[in-house]
Amino acid sequence: MANLVIDIGNTLVKLAVFEHDTLLFTDYYTVVNTNLINDLKAAYAFDEAIISSVKKEQPEWLTVLAATVPVTWFSAAIAAGINNHYLTPHTLGLDRLAAVTGAKYLYPGTGSLVIDGGTAITYDWIDAEGNYFGGSISPGLNTRYKALNYYTAGLPLIESDELFNTGFGNDTTSAIKSGVQNGIKYELTGFIESYRSNNEQLNIILTGGDSIFFDTLLKNSIFAPYIKIEPYLVLKGLNAAIQQHND
Missing domain, CATH: 3.30.420.40 (ATPase, nucleotide binding domain)
Incomplete structure (x- = not known):
C-alpha cells in the first residue's frame, strides 16, 4: 500500500510517496495543481493521503484529491505513540x-x-x-x-x-x-x-x-x-x- 504524504508550509509544499516505510518519491513545490497530483497518482498508485498544513484555506487540488482517495488530516489525535x-x-x-x-x-x-x-x-x-x-x-x-x-x-x-x-x-x-x-x-x-x-x-x-x-x-x-x-x-x-x- 502506498501513501501520499503532504506537508503544506507557509511558502512550500512538500510531497512524498511511501510504500510502507520505503520512500519512493519526494520533492517540494511553490505551486501544486491537480495535474501534478494526477501524475503522481498515475506513477505511484497511492491508496490514501495524509496532510499537514499551516494554512486554513483548502486549495482546489486538495478537494480533487479528496474525491479520489481517502484523506487524513494530521493532528495530535493521530500522532503515533506521542x-x-x-x-x-x-x-x-x-x-x-x-x-x-x-x-x-x-x-x-x-x-x-x-x-x-x-x-x-x-x-x-x-x-x-x-x-x-x-x-x-x-x-x-x-x-x-x-x-x-x-x-x-x-x-x-x-x-x-x-x-x-x-x-x-x-x-x-x-x-x-x-x-x-x-x-x-x-x-x-x-x-x-x-x-x-x-x-x-x-x-x-x-x-x-x-x-x-x-x-x-x-x-x-x-x-x-x-x-x-x-x-x-x-x-x-x-x-x-x-x-x-x-x-
Missing part, C-alpha cells in the same frame, strides 16, 4: 509534532532531541516512553543574517559560509559570520549538553534545510557519535502516523 504534555497544544506547530512522531517511530525505546533548522531553529525533546513536553524556538541561520542587516544602518546582508571556521572576525563580514555561525554552534552544543545531562544516550536528530550545515558545525564535538541526519523526518513522521492510525 503523549503530548504541551500546555498550549493548539499553538504547537504540526511540523514539530510530526518530527517527534518520526523520531519515536524511527528510534523506539530511546529518547531523542530533534533539532530542526530552517527559518527558525526548533529543539524538541521526546523521552523513551514517548512523552513530549515541548522545547525551544530560536531564530534560524539566515533569519539572523537578515535581522542584522534589517535592524542596523551599516551592517551588510551576507550569506552563511560553511568554510568559515575561525573563532573571530577581522573585518565586518567575517565578524558577522563569526557572531552568527559560532553563536549557533555554541547554542547547539549548549542545548545538547543540557538535554544529555539527564540522558547520555539521547539521540541527536538533525533535520530541516540547515541540518547538513549544523552537522558540519558539530562534527568535531563530543556529541558527533550521537548525531543522526534525518532530512525527511517530518514526512516520515506523517507517514508513521497514517500507518499506525490505520492499524
Whole structure:
C-alpha cells in the first residue's frame, strides 16, 4: 500500500510517496495543481493521503484529491505513540509534532532531541516512553543574517559560509559570520549538553534545510557519535502516523 504524504508550509509544499516505510518519491513545490497530483497518482498508485498544513484555506487540488482517495488530516489525535504534555497544544506547530512522531517511530525505546533548522531553529525533546513536553524556538541561520542587516544602518546582508571556521572576525563580514555561525554552534552544543545531562544516550536528530550545515558545525564535538541526519523526518513522521492510525 502506498501513501501520499503532504506537508503544506507557509511558502512550500512538500510531497512524498511511501510504500510502507520505503520512500519512493519526494520533492517540494511553490505551486501544486491537480495535474501534478494526477501524475503522481498515475506513477505511484497511492491508496490514501495524509496532510499537514499551516494554512486554513483548502486549495482546489486538495478537494480533487479528496474525491479520489481517502484523506487524513494530521493532528495530535493521530500522532503515533506521542503523549503530548504541551500546555498550549493548539499553538504547537504540526511540523514539530510530526518530527517527534518520526523520531519515536524511527528510534523506539530511546529518547531523542530533534533539532530542526530552517527559518527558525526548533529543539524538541521526546523521552523513551514517548512523552513530549515541548522545547525551544530560536531564530534560524539566515533569519539572523537578515535581522542584522534589517535592524542596523551599516551592517551588510551576507550569506552563511560553511568554510568559515575561525573563532573571530577581522573585518565586518567575517565578524558577522563569526557572531552568527559560532553563536549557533555554541547554542547547539549548549542545548545538547543540557538535554544529555539527564540522558547520555539521547539521540541527536538533525533535520530541516540547515541540518547538513549544523552537522558540519558539530562534527568535531563530543556529541558527533550521537548525531543522526534525518532530512525527511517530518514526512516520515506523517507517514508513521497514517500507518499506525490505520492499524
